[in-house]
Amino acid sequence: MEVTPTPAAGTNTVPPQGPSRREGSGAGCWIVGTLTAFVVFVLVIVGLFLPPISLYERLFGAQYVPLTAAGDSITTTDQSFRLVAAAPSNDFAANLNSVSLRDFVSDDGTSVEWIPEARNAVPFYLALQSPVYTVDARGHVPDALNYSVQIPANAPDRDLIDLYGWRADTQAWEFVPAQAVENHLEATTDTLYEHIAIFQAAPDTPRVVISYDVTQVLSQEAAQLATVIAPAGLQPTTDGNVTGSLAPGFDLNNGYLVMPVIRDFADPRALDTQTANTIMGNRTLRTQHANVIAQIASGGGFDGVFIDYRGLSQDQRENFSAFITDLGQRMDNVGLMLGVVVPAAENVEGVWQTGVYDWRALGQSADFVQIDMGLDPETYTTGQTQLVEAMLRWGVSEVSRYKLLMGLSARSVREFEGTFTTVGYDEALSGLGDVDLEALDRSETGSIEPGSEIRASLDGMPATAGVDTTINTPYIDYLNDDQSQRARLWLTTGDALRYRMDLTVPFALGGIAFEDLLTNDLAQDVYETVADYRTQIPSAPSPTDLALRWSIESSDGLVDEIITNLNEDLVITLEAPDGNYAVNVAVVGIGQEANESVRSGAAVALFQPTATPTPLPTSTPTPMPTVTPTPAPIVATQAAAPSGGGFGAVAPASGSIGSFEIGGHVNNVSGQAIGAMQRSGMVWMKKQIRFYPGYGAESAIEFINQAHAAGFKALVGTVGNPVDLAGGGEAYLREFANWVGAMAAAGADAIEVWNEPNIDREWPEGQISGGNYVVMLRLAYQSIKSANGSTIVISAAPSPTGAEAAYPGRVVNDNNWLRQVVDAGGLNYMDCLGMHYNEGIVPPNATGGDPRGDNYYTRFLTTFLNEHWSIIGGQRPICVTELGYLTPEGYPALSSYWAWGQNTTVAQQAAWLAQAASILSNSGKARMMVVWNVDFTQYASDPQGGYAIIRPDGSCPACDALAAAR
Numbered sequence: 001m002e003v004t005p006t007p008a009a010g011t012n013t014v015p016p017q018g019p020s021r022r023e024g025s026g027a028g029c030w031i032v033g034t035l036t037a038f039v040v041f042v043l044v045i046v047g048l049f050l051p052p053i054s055l056y057e058r059l060f061g062a063q064y065v066p067l068t069a070a071g072d073s074i075t076t077t078d079q080s081f082r083l084v085a086a087a088p089s090n091d092f093a094a095n096l097n098s099v100s101l102r103d104f105v106s107d108d109g110t111s112v113e114w115i116p117e118a119r120n121a122v123p124f125y126l127a128l129q130s131p132v133y134t135v136d137a138r139g140h141v142p143d144a145l146n147y148s149v150q151i152p153a154n155a156p157d158r159d160l161i162d163l164y165g166w167r168a169d170t171q172a173w174e175f176v177p178a179q180a181v182e183n184h185l186e187a188t189t190d191t192l193y194e195h196i197a198i199f200q201a202a203p204d205t206p207r208v209v210i211s212y213d214v215t216q217v218l219s220q221e222a223a224q225l226a227t228v229i230a231p232a233g234l235q236p237t238t239d240g241n242v243t244g245s246l247a248p249g250f251d252l253n254n255g256y257l258v259m260p261v262i263r264d265f266a267d268p269r270a271l272d273t274q275t276a277n278t279i280m281g282n283r284t285l286r287t288q289h290a291n292v293i294a295q296i297a298s299g300g301g302f303d304g305v306f307i308d309y310r311g312l313s314q315d316q317r318e319n320f321s322a323f324i325t326d327l328g329q330r331m332d333n334v335g336l337m338l339g340v341v342v343p344a345a346e347n348v349e350g351v352w353q354t355g356v357y358d359w360r361a362l363g364q365s366a367d368f369v370q371i372d373m374g375l376d377p378e379t380y381t382t383g384q385t386q387l388v389e390a391m392l393r394w395g396v397s398e399v400s401r402y403k404l405l406m407g408l409s410a411r412s413v414r415e416f417e418g419t420f421t422t423v424g425y426d427e428a429l430s431g432l433g434d435v436d437l438e439a440l441d442r443s444e445t446g447s448i449e450p451g452s453e454i455r456a457s458l459d460g461m462p463a464t465a466g467v468d469t470t471i472n473t474p475y476i477d478y479l480n481d482d483q484s485q486r487a488r489l490w491l492t493t494g495d496a497l498r499y500r501m502d503l504t505v506p507f508a509l510g511g512i513a514f515e516d517l518l519t520n521d522l523a524q525d526v527y528e529t530v531a532d533y534r535t536q537i538p539s540a541p542s543p544t545d546l547a548l549r550w551s552i553e554s555s556d557g558l559v560d561e562i563i564t565n566l567n568e569d570l571v572i573t574l575e576a577p578d579g580n581y582a583v584n585v586a587v588v589g590i591g592q593e594a595n596e597s598v599r600s601g602a603a604v605a606l607f608q609p610t611a612t613p614t615p616l617p618t619s620t621p622t623p624m625p626t627v628t629p630t631p632a633p634i635v636a637t638q639a640a641a642p643s644g645g646g647f648g649a650v651a652p653a654s655g656s657i658g659s660f661e662i663g664g665h666v667n668n669v670s671g672q673a674i675g676a677m678q679r680s681g682m683v684w685m686k687k688q689i690r691f692y693p694g695y696g697a698e699s700a701i702e703f704i705n706q707a708h709a710a711g712f713k714a715l716v717g718t719v720g721n722p723v724d725l726a727g728g729g730e731a732y733l734r735e736f737a738n739w740v741g742a743m744a745a746a747g748a749d750a751i752e753v754w755n756e757p758n759i760d761r762e763w764p765e766g767q768i769s770g771g772n773y774v775v776m777l778r779l780a781y782q783s784i785k786s787a788n789g790s791t792i793v794i795s796a797a798p799s800p801t802g803a804e805a806a807y808p809g810r811v812v813n814d815n816n817w818l819r820q821v822v823d824a825g826g827l828n829y830m831d832c833l834g835m836h837y838n839e840g841i842v843p844p845n846a847t848g849g850d851p852r853g854d855n856y857y858t859r860f861l862t863t864f865l866n867e868h869w870s871i872i873g874g875q876r877p878i879c880v881t882e883l884g885y886l887t888p889e890g891y892p893a894l895s896s897y898w899a900w901g902q903n904t905t906v907a908q909q910a911a912w913l914a915q916a917a918s919i920l921s922n923s924g925k926a927r928m929m930v931v932w933n934v935d936f937t938q939y940a941s942d943p944q945g946g947y948a949i950i951r952p953d954g955s956c957p958a959c960d961a962l963a964a965a966r
Contacts, residue, residue, distance in 0.1 A: 002413065009065045011648060015048065015829070019613065021508075022660070024185050025343070028455045028957050030448075033616075035441045047419035048609070049051060053093070055650075056069035059636075063095055063515065064095050065093060065094060066092070066093045066959060067083070067084075067085035067089065067093060067094055067142070068088060068089055068090060068092060068093075069085065069086065070083045070085060070086060071084065071086075074094055076096050079150070080150040080197075080953075081148070081150065082146075082147075082148040083145065083146070083148075084146035084148070085144075085653060086142065086144035086145055086146045086188055086927045087142040087143040087144040087943040088138070089140050089141065090141065090184070091139035091140060092141060093137065093138050093139055094135055094136065094138070095137075096134065096135060097133070098114065098132065098133045098134075098347075099115065099131060099132045099134070099135065101131055101132075104118075104119060104131075104197075107119075108518060109708065110619065114194075115370045116468065117131075117876065118132070118166050121240040122171055122173060122199075122312075123173070123203045125201060125204050125402070125810060126199040126200070126202070126670060127161075127162065127199060128160060128197060128199055128200075129154050129156075129187070129198045129199060129200050130151075130155075130197050130198035132196075132197040133195065133196050133365045134194065134195050134709065135192065135193060135194060135195070139558075141190075141192045141495070143190055143574055144185065144188055144189070144190055145188070145189060145190070145191075145192060146187070146188045147163070147165075147176070147185075147186070147188075147196055148184045149163060149184060149185050149196065149197070149198055150183060150184050151184060152183060154480035155198070157535070159507055160200050160201045160202075160506075160508060161198055161199070161200055162175060162176075162178070162199055162200075162201055162396070162401070163175075163176040163185045163197075163199075164176060164196070164198075164869075165194075165270040166195035166196070168194050173199075175400040176191075177189070177360050177397060177399070178397060178735070179399050179714065181669075191485075193860070193928070197670075201401055202393065202508065203508040203509045204508070204510070205534075205536070206404060206504060206510070206511035206533065206696055207227040207228060207368075207510055207511030207512075208227050208512055208530060208534050209226070209229075209259075209368070209370065209405055209511065209512070209513035209514070210227070210229055210230065210233065210513075210514050210518070210719075211229075211230035211232055211261050211306070211514070211515050212231060212515075212518045213233075213247055213250075214231075214232060214233040214244075214245070214246070214247045214248075215765075215807055215810050216247060216249075216518045217518075218231070218248070218249030218250050218518070219249070221528070222517055222518055223250075223531045224531070225254065225527060225534060228257045228259055229247075229259070230258075230259050230260060230261040230339075230513075231250050231258070231261070231534075232247050232263055232367075233245050233246040234261075234263070235244065235262065235263060235265075235844070236262065236264055236275050236289060236309075237275060237608035238278045238279070238317060239288075240279055240284075240286075240292065240708035241288075241289075242262060242289075242296060246260055248345060252302070257304070257537060258302050258303055259302060259304040259305055259336075259337065260297075260300075260305055260834050261305070261339075262306070262307055262386045262834055263306065263310075264308070265311065268310065269944065271310050271311040272311050275311075276309040276312055276316075276640050277311065277312060277313055280312065280316040280319040280323060281319060281531050286319065286323045287326065287610050289323070289637050290326045290327040291305075293327060293332065294327065294330035294336075297336050297596060298336060299938070302336070303336060303337060304336040304337030305331075305338060305689040306338075306339035306368070306625070307324070307338070307340050307671065308341035308342060309341070309343065310341075312356045313356065314810075316356055317355075317360075320356060320358075321358045321362060324340060324361070324365050325363050325365045328365030328366055329695045330369075337368070338365065338367055338368075339368035339369070339370060340369055341364065341368045341370045341372060341407070342354065342357040342369060342370070342371055342372070343357070343371075344371055344373055344374055344391060347387070347390070349507065352391070352394050359395065359398045360398045360399065362399075363398060363399030363400060363403055363943055365653075366403065368405055369399050369404055369405065369408060370393075370407045370513045371405065372407040373406055373408055373409075374386065374387075374388075374409055374420070375409060375420035375422065376420050377413060377468070377490045377496070377500075380471050380499065380500050381468075381470050381471055382503075382841055385477075390404075392404075392507050392509070393659075396507050396508075398507070400509070401507055401509055401510070401857060403510055403705065405510050406500075406503065406509060406513070407500065407513045407514075407515070408497070408500055408513070408514060409422050409514070409515075410492060410497060410517050410519075410526050410530075411423060411424060411425070411491040411516050411519060411521065411522060412424065412425050412428040412490060412492045413490070413492065414428065414490075414852070414853060415488040415490060415852070416486075416487040416851065416852065416899070417899065418487075419899050419900070421896070422516065423854070424522070424915065425491065425521055425522055426521055426587065427525075427854050427856075428489040428854075429476065429489070429491075429587045430460075430597075430599075430853075430855060430856065431456040431461045431463065431489070431855050432460040432461070432476075432566075432587065432675045433459040433461070433848075434459060434581055434600035434601070434602075435456055435459075435584070435585055435599060435601045435602040436457055436458065436459040437455070437583060437906070438457075439453070439455070439604070440452070446652070447604075447910070448604065448605070449605060450575055450576060450578070450606055450761075451851065452574065452855055453570050454571070454573070454574055454583075454866070454908025455571050456570040456571075456572070456585070456606065456813070457569040458581050458585070460855055461479065461480050461486070462479045462483070462567070462568065463479060463567070463612045464476070464477050464545040464566075464567070465545060465566050466545070467544065467545065469504055471493075471497045472498070472499040472602075473491065473493075473494070473496040473499075473835075474493060474496070474544070474589070475489060475490045475491060475725065476488070476489045476546065476566075476640060477489075478826055478853045485853055486851045487852065491523065491595075492522070492523060493523045493525060493526075493589075494529035494594065494595075494778055495529075495542060496524060497523075498525055498529045500538075501533045502533070503941050512533070514530075517740055518729060519806055521806070523593055523595045523596055524595050524596070525594040529868070529887050544589035544590050545566075545589070545590050546568060546587055546589060547565060547569070547587075548562065548563070548564045548565070548566060548585050548586070548588075549562075549563050549566065549587075549588045549596070550563075550584070550585050551583075551584045552582075553581065553582045553584060554571070554579055554581050554585055556580065559576060559932070560572075566587070570583075570585075574604075574606060577604060578606055578727040579605075579842060580603060580604070581604050581605075581606055582601050582603050582604075583602050584598070585599050585601065586599065596873050601685075613678060660917060660921030660926075660928075660929070661683045661684060661928040661929075662680065662682050662683060662684070662917055662929050662931065663685060663686055663713070663715060663928060663930040663931065664677045664684070664685060664686065664931045664933050664934040665686045665687070665688070665881075665930055665931065665933040665934060666685075666687055666934045667683060667933070667935050667936045669685070669687070669703065669706040670935065672935060672950060672954075673935040676710070676935070676949060676950050676956045677712065677775055679956065679960070680958070680959040680963055681962060681963050682712070682931075682951075682962075683714065683928075684713045684749075685707040685710065686717055686881065686930050687707075687715075687716065687717065688717035688718070688719060688755065689703065689716055689718060690714075690718075690719055690721075691718060691739055692720075692721075693724055693728060693732060693736060694725075696739070696742065697722075697740075699744045699745040700716050700718075700746070700748070701743065704716065704743065704747055704748050705746075708747065711875040713749040715749060715750040715794075715881070716740075716743050716748050716751050716942045717755060718736075718739075718740060718753060719754055719755040719762060720736065720754070721764070722760065722761070722763055722764045727766065733776050733779050734779065736776065737776075737780045737782070737783040741780075741783030741784055741787040742787070744783075744784040744785075744788035745788055746788040749790075749791065750792035750793075750832075751793055751794065751795070752791065752794040752834055753777050753781070753785060753794065753830075753879050754773070755779075755796055755797070756796065756798055756799035756836065757796050757798070758798040758799055758801070758811065758812045758813070758814055758817040759801065759810070759811050759812075760809075760810040760811065760894070760914060765809055765810050768809070768811070768817070769812065769817070770817045770818065770819065770821035770823070770824055771823070771824040773821060773826070774815075774821055774824040776830065778829045780793070780829075781793050781829035781830065781855065782829075785914060792832055793829070793830050793832045793878075794819065794830065794831065794833075794881060795826065795829075795833055795834045796815050796877045797834030797881055798814035798818060800814050800836060800837065800856070800858035800864065801814055802812060802856055815867055815868075815871060818847070818869055818872070819845060822871060831878060832877050832878065832879035832927050832928075832964035833868060834878075834879055834881050835864070835865070835868055835880045835881070836880070836881065836882040836883075836932075837864055837882070837883045837884075838882055838883065838886070838932055839858060839900070840859065840860070840885055841886075841901060841903070842859070843908075843912055844860075844861040844915045844919050845862065845915060846860055847860050847918060848860075851900070861919065865878065865880075865920070865923065865925060865926070877927035878925050878926045879926070879928050879929045879930075880920060880926055880930065883913070883916055883929050883930065883932055883934060884913075884931060885899065885901075885904055885908050885909040885912050885947070886904060886943060886946045887904040887905055887908070887909045887945055887946055888901065888904075888943070889906045889951070890906070890952040891946055892939070893941050894943060898943055898946075898958075901943075902948065906951060907957060909949070910949075910958040910960070910961040910962075913931060914961040915963050916929065917931050917965065918965055930963075932947055933947050933948050933949075934948060934949055934950060935948055937952075
């Protein structure tokens with residue numbers, strides 16, 4: 001080992017002397033200078049090739065084209081991709097490149113660095129159809145960029161191609177809204193995509209979203225159909241919060257997603273136009289509302305929420321989009337989903353309009369966009385220019401097709417004068433009527449002899465049936481006497497619904513949504529059809545004509561079964577043992593009896609009854625049709641002159657009414673109202689007074705005195721608030737009883753105890769029953785009679801309706817409710833039975849031919865009167881405390897929910913009121929008739945003015961008609 005010594009401290013070390021340099025030689029300096037210059041030169045050259053100069057790139061590398069002015073553009077050399085600055089920028093510049101489809105999809109290890117990551121991120125349902133274009137940009141991105149990508153000539157189906165952009169910040173392909181313009185997809189957006197390309201979409205497994213109301217309970221059968229359950233019951237409040245409770249029956253762990261729907265309405269016919277607008281118009285409230293909803297969704301263990309706000313005004317378009325953007329981000333942050341319900345787009349002069357709902361903006365933030373489609377079945381006809389197909393084609397260019405849901409109705413549809421409303425399947429066929437039997441050889445007891453000919457037919461309106469094969473939808477046309485069409489009823493069978501659902505397939509939409517799948521009046525094959533659609537089991541359409549399936553039954557069972565055409569009578573010779581028989585009938589499809597609508601049958605006794613009566617088989621009852629409840633606000637468009645609907649306006653002759661007492665319901669005890677009533681020969685003046693806890697009867701007493709001073713008997717109609725009634729209990733009932741007792745003490749001639757307590761507008765939801773009402777009636781009756789024994793106590797008239805099945809807990813059919821009153825002993829606490837009739841559009845002596853097509857008994861005065869009379873067994877007279885005919889003459893057009901009255905004229909109103917008075921006076925069943933109404937003028941949300949006998953011009957034709965019939 002060699003050791004280098006270290007000098008001792010303080011020793012001077014003298015370096016060894018080398019050879020001496022020759023004086024005067026400059027070679028060393030020249031070399032150093034040359035080397036220094038070379039190094040400097042190299043550094044300068046290197047600097048030129050480095051940023052920011054980047055000489056190599058400037059000479060041989062990427063060429064960045066400035067795009068600083070709006071309209072500046074750059075195009076690939078093959079002209080297949082063009083980028084345009086749609087807004088100015090100070091320093092934006094771009095360079096374009098492309099990777100062929102083959103190079104992008106190949107996995108040979110030689111691809112560009114970014115390709116593997118982008119390739120692996122392509123969703124399984126997308127297939128690349130074009131080169132992948134790269135945008136290499138510098139500077140500040142303009143506020144708007146336009147991408148124009150050529151559609152490859154071999155692209156399979158333009159309805160299934162979409163534009164997608166790659167976002168390096170999210171490491172994901174993002175749907176880019178784009179319209180097909182000739183042979184290009186063109187998109188304008190504020191986003192700079194590093195890569196962009198055209199993909200073909202493949203259909204995914206469709207989703208089935210089922211929403212339902214708080215009055216319904218989710219059934220197991222419906223739950224098995226759903227991929228998403230959306231229970232309703234939550235509504236926004238003006239302070240940005242949410243109130244309500246969810247519809248029952250769902251299970252958070254049952255194989256479907258649960259996404260509650262928050263709505264600004266309890267009933268779509270009565271929208272809350274204030275709350276949502278208040279929230280959207282205030283940024284603080286919007287933020288608060290979004291935060292509350294996100295907390296509800298995450299705290300409740302839900303998978304997300306749907307927002308269904310229909311009362312928004314047009315000026316809230318940007319605010320609503322901002323709200324959904326905020327809410328969508330909050331939901332994403334906690335891993336939950338967001339759905340938005342929007343109405344169908346409208347095509348206005350070739351431009352699709354979506355109103356307050358910006359589909360493109362909503363689609364960027366929401367996971368589902370549910371489009372509530374229209375009801376007109378013919379709009380589902382396929383074709384480039386047909387409404388639904390054209391709208392969907394446009395829609396998938398605005399919103400990712402996988403987010404779009406078609407919102408469909410599973411119910412049948414009534415088409416009447418261009419207006420479409422949903423009806424139940426049985427209700428749609430109810431206009432055919434029920435079984436009517438004719439036999440020539442009847443005995444005095446009504447029986448017939450064996451071997452006699454019997455003719456069975458339906459007693460309803462004449463009708464023809466058919467199938468629109470282009471949309472796989474059967475229909476039935478109800479006819480007038482001259483064979484012209486009254487109304488068309490489109491039957492939503494399984495075939496019809498599957499045809500509409502399958503429109504999602506050509507566009508690879510996300511699925512379908514229903515809001516009425518839990519109603520109990522659907523065609524019987526609807527559920528099976530929805531199940532087949534969800535699993536994409538092919539369906540073989542088998543639309544068929546309607547027929548009648550007759551069955552002859554004895555007490556021992558079925559005797560015979562016969563199929564006839566829809567309009568064909570059944571003619572049989574009944575050779576059978578003595579006994580009682582029933583003739584029943586169902587409307588079915590020829591060769592396809594999955595759907596049947598059973599009509600009411602008829603019984604017949606064969607030969608003479610024996611000493612021991614033979615058990616009578618039960619004829620099949622008719623399902624109760626649904627009557628549309630509270631109408632929606634009126635659209636103030638000018639009404640065309642009513643046509644009269646083909647019915648006459650002939651007033652009864654003098655002497656037809658006699659001394660029968662008539663009255664009028666007034667809004668104000670004014671000179672005009674008094675004059676009209678006196679001119680009509682009216683005896684009773686009615687006014688409705690509302691009860692408020694803690695307040696006395698002063699208003700009612702004032703009216704009683706005014707009526708008496710004008711020479712009329714005073715009838716006080718009473719009503720209160722269902723909320724107060726629900727919360728007040730027995731104390732409320734006793735205070736109400738004391739209140740009506742004070743009226744009796746003041747000299748009221750008659751008091752109607754409450755108003756229409758069979759609907760939730762007037763009685764607490766979930767508590768509606770005749771028995772509960774009798775508790776109130778008993779207390780009121782005792783109080784009234786204690787104060788004034790001569791005051792007539794009139795029971796509350798129920799609202800005419802058959803909507804009990806559709807609105808359980810909120811509605812009880814008038815006849816069912818009345819039976820409950822009788823069963824609870826209510827007849828002991830009334831002097832007169834109250835009745836309201838206000839939906840007539842045919843003469844009061846008619847018992848059929850109503851243009852609405854269902855011939856439901858409340859449509860006709862005499863059948864309605866007889867139903868009430870039959871239920872009470874004639875034990876009390878009937879007081880018709882509201883009877884009126886709606887006519888828009890002199891007012892704007894009626895809205896769709898009141899359109900049934902559009903054709904009634906003032907002349908018909910006058911004549912029919914007089915006829916009604918004549919019929920009631922001669923019926924032996926009615927004590928009085930009060931005209932609804934005399935002088936109301938309100939028309940905006942409830943066309944009360946249309947019922948008034950004092951018309952907008954001050955005339956009163958009904959006054960003269962009533963007077964002339966005395």
